[in-house]
Structure formats: structure tokens, C-alpha cells
Amino acid sequence: MSTNIFSVVEARCRHDAPLLYTEDGTTISYGDMLALTARYANLLASLGVVKGDRVAAQVEKSPEALFLYLAVIRMGAIYLPMNTAYQLPEMEYFFKDAQPTVFVHDPANATAKQELAMACGIPHCLTLDGAGLGSLSDQCRAQSASFATVDTSNGEVAAILYTSGTTGRPKGVMISHENLLANGEALVKLWGFTGADIQLHALPLFHAHGLFLSTHCALLSGSSMIFLKKFVAAKVVEMLPRATVMMGVPTFYTRLLDTPQFDLVACHNVRLFVSGSAPLLPETALYMQQRTGHTVLERYGMTESLVITSNPLHGERRIGSVGLPIEGTELRLADEAVNDNRPLPAGTVGAIQIRGPAIMKGYWRNPEKTAEELTSDGWFKTGDLGVLSEDGYLTIVGRSKDLIISGGYNIYPKEVESILNAIPGVVESAVVGVAHRDFGEAVTAVLVCSEPVPSADDIMASLKGQLANYKLPKKIFFVAEFPRNAMGKVLKNELRAIYGKV
Template identity: 65%
Template structure:
């Protein structure tokens, strides 16, 4: 039995045949059979470049059908897919190339001169290009390849994807997700959310994030569903497409922006059987407004890079606003104190998990992997929460200071270091504050030595150094940062003080 998750996709796709798999913004339709042919050509091309099972294929390109098929092709040949945010600057990219040591790096054609040079300096054997219309050297390389490819054999514990995640200390860590992790999570969600071959998934998420890469798309593949594949989220476009869709999976920003559309009504959402939200907190007032407008409650779920989905409100059953629902099949959740002792119902503590969806570990960081697991095998998520007597999980905060803005993880120390290096800055602290659009907005609290320094003097230079989602939305200036007796900055005090967003000062 081949444990390669693509072997399961392949069997289902052969049954689906010419049924539509993926439809792009411009109306192009890729059938399941065509997907098998395209992934075979890509897999053959990569193999010709010397990619073998276990090698890394790093990809930093815009979302496209070809990009998604490249991901599937990488799984198919048993290599490890490494998605990279398109907003990463060269300095950020350098770390990932050094740490992951990919054999192949795929970038946008316009970026080739600078990024191919960087990749070559870090031992990457081949740099290819792929544009959002599918053109580039990868396509040219694959054009003459065969439409057939024997899917590589894989063991359940073989790594399929490495996704880098930010912690609160140190550099980003590569979470290793296995074929078994992905398949167990995908099957559980397909069943839980009720996917069938009659569904049409509205997909407006990016592909460099777990949410868009595999959480919803694997449900479609496992159920022979059709995907309406949008390059990016646009509220007017999504509103126009809703009558053709049945399922939408997104982040809170999607739903707040839909609510800003006057035409978003119960009638416009009549064909939709479920709206699903994750990757950032959905404010309770947003969900109540959504229910008033459409008659539907957005189904909230909870996941993280290290384990994909952990808990979800049920499709059929009570969707409890403010809660992220019940543990999914194959995953156990407990609340524990600082000594890893389980707590009773409704007590606040650290959220710990174990089960088939939990990652194999962090790439080349065995010590860090060991630190994150308890002696009895539970993974410490770093989040704080409660479990109700009937099993519903509620997130109340994070033990770690990670900020999640628009579904993306922001490592505060990285932003603080960039701010502290700016002229006129003494020190800074970066926090997340509640935001209707982004779930949390990155906010900087800065001590300055130059009174002429204003918010734009912080934000503008950071835009050339950091991915846009890491750049503060708000800047506040103070004479000193609050600290405890040990000198640690009290970020909880800052969150209480600046919890209501405002314009940059």
C-alpha cells in the first residue's frame, strides 16, 4: 500500500476523469484527468533535474493553477514541497534557502536575476521560473515530458511539506508535515464539513500558507469537488461568484469585507451551505452581524502549521460563536497547567494536542522539537484556552506573543529588531491588537530619542525590509515601556492600553 497522499488523489482523479477540477479567474477549466497529465509532466521535469524523494522544492511564486499542480507534482514524486510567502524580501529568503537547502527553487520571471544569484550562492542546483499565467522556464522544461508518471512510493512518516512558522524566540522553524498527517487531516475534514462531488469550493486564499495550500483544497480532491480558483480575494468578485459556489473557506478579513458589500444578503448566499473561517480570531460581533445578514453562522475552526486543523465547530450541530469547536477525528486536546498537568473543564491553561495530524517535528531542530512535546507525548501549542464540559474549545490568548494578522504569523522580535535599528529609535515593543479586518493588527509601541520622528518614519523604511504583513499598521510613541521587576516588557499592559486600534501617531 502506497502511503503517498498523491496515490489517494490519483485514484480519485482517475474515477473523476473529465469532471472539472479547477476553474481559474479567466474561465479556464482544468479537469481531473488534465491535472494528472500536468502533474506527471512537472514530476518528470523535476526528476530530469535530479530531484529525488526527500529533496526540497522551494516555491515563491504568485498563485496559479500551475503553481498548485507543481505542489501536487512534488508530492507525486516523493519530494518535499516548501512554500514561501511571495512578500518575503531577499534577506528573509536567504534564511530559508540556507536552512532548507532545496535542490530546486522556483520564482517569478521578474525576480530571476536577483533570486537565482542568491540561490546559487546557497548551493541551490536549479532556479526555475513560473508566472501566474503558467509561462516560464518550468513550463518550457515540462512541455516535452510524458503525461504519465509512476507515483513514488512513500511511507506514512515520510515528510511531504515543510512550512516555516514563527515562534516567539529564535529564527523561523520548518514544521515537517508527513503524508499521513495530511491524509488523516484531509479525510477528517472532508467528512466533518460534509464535502461531496456536488460541492463547489470558492478558493481565494494564497498557496504559500497551509490554509490555502491544503486545508480546503485537499477536501476538494478527496471528494471530487470543483474549485473556483481565484488569484486573490476581491469582495466584489467573490460576491458575484457566490451563486455558483457551495463552500467558502477563508480568514476573518474575507467576511468583514463581504459584510461591507451592500449586495451581500441571504439571497446572494442562498446556494452556500457553509462558510468556514480560521487562521485568525473571528470577532464575535462579526459573526453575529454575518448571521443577521445571511441567516448563517460562520463555522470557526482552529489549527496551526504544526498540526493543520485541531478543532472545528460542527457542520451539523451547534456552532458556538466565540468557540473553535470540538477536536476533529484523530486529534486529542487537553488543557494543562505549567507543569503539564491536565486541568478540569472551564479552567484556563495551555492547549496541548496529540494525534495523527501532529507534525513529525521541526526541520533539523531535534532539540527544539523535544522542547515542544511533553514527557507523555503531547504537543504544546503555546495557546491558552478552556475546554467546556461538553468538549468545546475556546481560545483565550497566547502564552507566546505571536501576532496573527490576516492569517499570517508575525514574529514580534523580528519586527522589533528592524524598528530598533532605525535612526531616532531607542527601543520598541510589537504587539497585536484586535482588528475587524485582520483579526489582529501589528502595532508598534516606540520609545524615541528624536521628537520629530513620526509614525511614517517607522512604517515607510520597514516596507523595504519586511514582508508587508509584518509592517505595523499602527505606531504609538511613549517615554518608556512598562516592565516588571525583572525588566521584562509587559506586553499585556500594552495590549490593554492600545487594544483599540487607531491611526499611526
């Protein structure tokens, strides 16, 4: 039996039911989606794309961008979404590692992108802008609106999402159709989605949160989405009275709370607010309660496993906790330094380990790293530290890796540090995340420099064009030396404590 998640959507949907409501007032039905994904799939097939081939996309959010993703998985190929903020040096690594057959990109800076793609051996490039226009749309018009969805089985990969490692070398997380279907079905049930729901979708489509979690809850339940190109607080408040559900990152909620019109009236039709991708500060959750009467449902997940735990739809939504393991997912805490598979009792801080049907197939072409992330008895090591209550609620207390989550995006300090260290005058750098009301965490760089010490403006000028904007430091500090332990390791916890107060 096929496990292609698109087959499930195709079998369940009503062709005349609305799927997307756009900002300009257009309604796009499930039938429209089926026709356009067929045209895209036929076009990609005419370019030689077959099951297992990679299709890379760096495009602005639009209905057509969503349908491109669905077309790729419909034909059994592998979708590779790329953050629209990535610069050419970052893209080059993904191209060489994933070796896509087709690259779909925004027309802006098209020549440089196509030259890079050609140099990396990508045979075909297509364009798609934020209005849904470009050579992809032009060439698909001649294609048939009928396409036989390709069967997939045995853990075949639907998408590869790159996530940075502590060494700075990104890893391609292979997400299978079974992963997507298992997690999507569990969330539809857990969060009570029905065909009557209208979800306000303001998340980007290059991230698992917006591409998988939000869209799959709609697609698998036959519900609709108000599809915003990006998050703008005023626009969200304007559209919110039509919605029943909203998913977001903590930054969304802090910015909504800064908007006077965000109140009980604006939220009168909403049954559920969900927050994820970064820690939701307790003060933000409490303020949401006061302003809207809603307790935000906080959940916990990661690219390698999608959603792991969630506070319940019905029952206690415990502020400060990320809730209970979702259906099908097992979770335990262990002292990995002593024994990587001995569970710790409730109330004890330990490394969070999981297993279940939504955990990735592995890292793309990196079996050694995949094996490193598994315990001796086959559980996946999340890299996060947590504590379980007696009744099973999980609270995240830290990360065993120095991951920074800013605005819902993952940033590993090593990647930023390697570029900082190459700047003339920089002797050594340490990059940490410090608490930030709007972004959750702010990237902060602390530098030891030689004379003449470069200015912060010079440092930022060197970084721009090499790093996506969300990875750039919000603040830069200069010091004579770093605090270190007896082994000479920089004490980043001290840097976080010092510069988190500045």
C-alpha cells in the same frame, strides 16, 4: 503500502470530472491535472530532484502553482512554499536552512532572486508567473504526461512550512503525507464534502489553509473549486452563487459584509462557510447570521497540527467557540507551569495540548526545539491558552506566546523588534497586536527613541524591503519609557490595552 496522499487522489478521481473553474472561464479536469503534474515531475526529475529533495516556490497563485505542489509530493520530494511578500533577506534564511535543489519563482526581480539562490547553493531556478507562464511551463512541454507516483512510507515528509519562533528564528514545520491524509480525510467527513461540492477558493497557496485544508478537501472528495487568484469581495460575491462551500479567514467575511450585494440571494446555493487562521469576532458572526442566514463554522488549527477542533456541521455551532476536537485528535488543558501533563477540569483556563495523527513530524533539522514542544508524556504544546465547556467545546482565551495573527498570517513580535532596534535613533521597541475589525489583529509598534527622534515615515521606510508587507506595523507610537514589572520585563498587556483604544 504507500502513504503518498497523491496516490489516494489518483485512485479516487474521475479523469473527466472538473477540478478547477478559473476566473477566465477555463475548466481544468482531474485528468488535466494528472497529465500536467506528470510533466512537472518528469522535468524536476531531469534536474536531479529525487525523493526527499526540497523544491522551493515563491510564485503567484495559479492553477499551475497548485499543480507544481502536487507534482512535488507526487514524486516524493518535499515542497517548500514561500510567501510572495517575503523579501530577499528573509528568503536567504530559508534557502540556507532548507537547501532546496530547485527554486521556482515569479519572473519579477528574477536576476536578484537567481543571484541569491546561486549564492545559497541552489543549482536550478525556474520561473512561473501568475498566468502560468515561464520557463517551468516552457520546459515541461517536452516531458511525458505519464509518471509513476512514488511510494512513501514511515512518516516521510511532504512539505516544510516555515513559522517564526519567539526568538525570531523561523522553524521549518515538517508535514508528512500521513499528516495530510489523516487531517484531510477527517475534514471531508466532518464537513460533509462530496463530489457534488463546488468550493470557492480565494485563499493564497503559500499558507496551510489554502494549500492543504481547502485543496485537500476537494481532492480527497473528488469535488471542484472555483479558483480565484486572490480575494476581491466583489469578485467573490459575483462567483458565490455557483459555490456550495467557502473557506476563509475573518478578514474575508468582514469585507464581504461591507459589500452591499452580499446577501441571502448571493448565498442561496452555499451550504457551508468556514472560518479559520485567526479569531472570528462574535459581532462578525452575528452580522453574518443576520445578512445571510448562515452561522459561520469556526475551527481552530495551526501549521504544526493542521485543524485541531471544529464546530460541527450538524449540531450547535457555538459563536465564540472553536468547537470540538476533530476525529483522531485528542485535546487536553494543563497548567504547564506546575505540571505539564496533568489535565485541568472543564471551566479552567489552561495550556492547550494535543496528540493525534496530524501533528507534524517535527521541526526541520531542529530536534532540540521539537523536544521542547512536547510534554513529558508526548503531547504537543500548542502555545495557546483555552477553556473547555462541560460538553467539550473549546474557547481560545489567549496565547502563551506573543504571536500576532493579522489577516490570517502569523507574525512574531521578536522578528519585527530586532529590525526596529537596528534603526538609528531607536533605543528599544515593543511590538504588539491590537484588535482590528478587518485584519483580526493589527501589528502595532511602540518605540523609545533618542534625540533626534526619527519620524514614523522614516521608520517605515527602513522596514520596507526587510519585512513582508503583512508584518509591517499599521501604527507606530513613540513613548518616553515602557511600563515594566519588578523584573524589568515590558508589560505588553498594558501596551495592548493602551494602544488598542487609539
